[in-house]
Amino acid sequence: MNNSQKTEEFYQRLKAQLEENFSWPSTYLYKFIVPSDQEKINTIKDIFADSGANLQTKESSKGTFTSVSVKVRMKSPDAVIEKYLEVSKVEGVISL
Structure with missing residues (x-):
């Protein structure tokens, strides 16, 4: 399997x-x-710019x-999946 x-x-x-697990439309939390x-x-901010999203960032202890x-x-x-696919094009991003 590829x-x-x-x-x-x-x-x-x-x-x-x-x-x-959700009733749509629904609030979803991406990490x-x-x-x-x-x-x-x-x-990533630009991908969600026109959606009214609440976006928070936190840097790791080592930065x-x-x-x-x-x-x-x-x-x-x-x-939801469409946004995951857009973000997946950003190099180095891990979706949780």
Whole structure:
């Protein structure tokens, strides 16, 4: 199984869990770990810029990574996954 198939299966499971555990539209909390690079953090901020998101950042104790929490009202599981896919294009980002 290649990475593309694994990624597709992951998002299919996530969609099923989101459909089962949330009533849509719903508030969703994204959590990301990003290398402490302001350009990368700003890219994530830009992805959520027009969504009315509440975004918080916290730098690690050594300053090498920054956690980014984004609380935002989403319309559907597909909309949640769409944002994950956009953020996944930012190099070095880990989605939690």
